[in-house]
Amino acid sequence: MKQHSALVLAELSYTIPALGHGYAGQSLHVNVGSPEVSSRPVTEDMKDRFIGGRGFDLWLLWHAVSDTTRWDSQENEIVISSGPCGGTAQYPGSGKSIAATISPLTDIVVDSNAGGHFGPYLKFAGWDAIELQGIANHDVIVTIDAAAGAGGEGRVQILAAPTDCPVDTHLLGHWINDTFADSEQDRELMAFVTTGSGSMKTRMGCLNFSLYDRKRRDLRYKQAGRGGIGTVFRHKHIRAVVVRTPSFGADSNGPADPERIAQTGADMRREVTRWDPVQNRMRHRGTAYLVQIMDDYDLLPVMNFRYGAHPDTHLINGAVWEQAFTQNLPDGCWYGCTVACAHAVDNYRVQTGPYAGGCVIVDGPEYETVAGVGSNCGIFDPGAILEINFYCDTYGIDTISFGTSMAFAMECYEAGVLTKDHTGGIELTSGNAASALAVLHQMAQGTGFGLIFGQGIHRMKRYFVETFGADAAFLDDIGMEAKGLEYSEYVTKESLAQQGGYGLTNKGPQHDEAWLIFMDQVNNQLPTFRDKAEALHYFPMWRTWFGLSGFCKLPWNDVVDPKNALSSEPAKIPHHVENYVRVFNGVTGKEVTVDDLIRMSERVYNFQRVFNIRLGKGLREHDRVPYRSQGPVTPAEYTSRQERYDQQLREWLGLDPTALNIEEKLVAHRTHRTRQYELLTDAVYARRGWTADGVPTPETLASLGIDDPDVLAVVRQHL
């Protein structure tokens, strides 16, 4: 790694440890405010109880902050960790980084994961996790150079960011490569985390995790989008964190049983290449394959989640993106991933804003982006979706929060809550991509309506009520946020279980905890509250485990050998779960079972719940959801699916819809549906071992081995 002449503010030289069974045995603490850098041990207790990844993030963050720490406090940290299996190139989807912080959107802990090379490279460089704490006076760049010394010596530096250093990611990335890479090998062995100018003036900043695409000889990015971690990053005045790993190979993670991993990985790679072409075509379309399917099942968010389908969806579906994406490139975001869903549009000519006319790579768009900034905003123009995708990424803005917030603002505009006087002349009608882009550019500049918009739906609602005299109840109904986080992109009105999958969560409505819509709404596999509660226990715990170990969830359930149909519980995809047991044991040398994996997650999940309570949330009142997620808010929504809703009145409530006007029908639905959600909440809390107010009991914490005195002290205040 090339040494830069920038002012060195702090430095640590260290000996790079050999990785043992997936761990480096130390974490890196960087305080950009003091400034200072230090090494901290990763204890056996940390490994046993918190595993790695999100577990390490939460444990380290818990000890770094106080009960009164907020997102912009000095002591708040961004913690990034991969997990013991991270960097295992023999099994698909083993390159995740998981970041956590106290969120500027929710004021509680948020975790968000990303692909890219950073997490594994950080570990190969000798660090199981990095803590970023403090607030620098001026912008800094943190470098971790594991090739600094010839004898296995590494060096960490906090550098003053030079004046020629750009902010927006697509420029900053090239600057980093030009500045710190001496060779093509350097570029391949470097990875970094950045954000952009949009994260500075908004609360929905994302982190970009780089990967050097050897085939393209260019940089690509994956995003840890949720919860405003990029906003915290920029508030700390961090421009980038750069790691240069030593050369690495198949055994660099120090696995206990490489043969077991290799065999399991080979089987899985064969399964992916055999079945993906006739199933989701992820290797050609990425997650955008899902757009048309969600429309077919009335689950695609359209115009702020009012509807679940639209006649123009075919204009932005997976077939369109398969044509737009450059094909026949190895589009994995980590080595060895045969799912290879990280597609890109090459040579995209930027149409608007400060980079108009430039030629760039646009990563994605993935399903959430197409649905969020596309259908949910009434935008069915793939070019406009690409333009918004590019700018969100380079400005460092979460496409999900942007899309869902824009859909909300557009409905407010169409309902007369907002006018041109409020938006500064921007006509914010549904489907108006030019207006959406105008707001996006304002967000990066911190000007005009973009400044208000960038605060997210939770704060927009309050502002519109207090400043514009809007109807608070209406905004609470249609503003698709919970806990302060914007919804990801699935319509849940007809799936009570998924309403819980979004509401009864730790960080807020993000589908990575549970996606139960098919099981509940289509398959009718969860007919009772007990069934739903069991699913809302098992699946959030199972999905949490991916974030502890360093895996991507997609290879678990997005390509499946049809032999799975013959298993006892096809929804759980048991033969893939067994694969994960084998790989985890092969890496760590432990001999755990499937039940042990769930137990690991349950421990971390409950710890995060207690963490939220410690920060003043995490109780039942914070698990409520907007009515738009539960049922039809407006007469137009009801009319659009009148046959369904009328039938439900007959079946569920024994009412004769012909004897009711539409307002009475809406009230009947609301009364029933909101009651169902409360009953679901009761059932889920009981299954999880929580009180009726959503507090993990001391018995639950003891059974999980996290009844530490400071943890118990938090819950005892609420018993």
Add this chain to the structure above:
Amino acid sequence: MSNQSSPTITVNRRESVEWTPGMTVSDLVRHMNYTFPRLVVSINSSVVPYDAYATTEIPEDADVRVIHLMAGG
């Protein structure tokens, strides 16, 4: 399609669907607009192999389950 006087099958323990002689699994999947590619289909508790949807006929009054596996990133 549902009609009390016509023969039917039950789909996913909820939906009554009109049955016609010779109706195959592929016919049913098409009729229901089940476009999701990862399905597990069973007829009266017997799983139908993935490659037999087009040739497997559904008997009258059958209890058919069409299980969609998990999606969602």
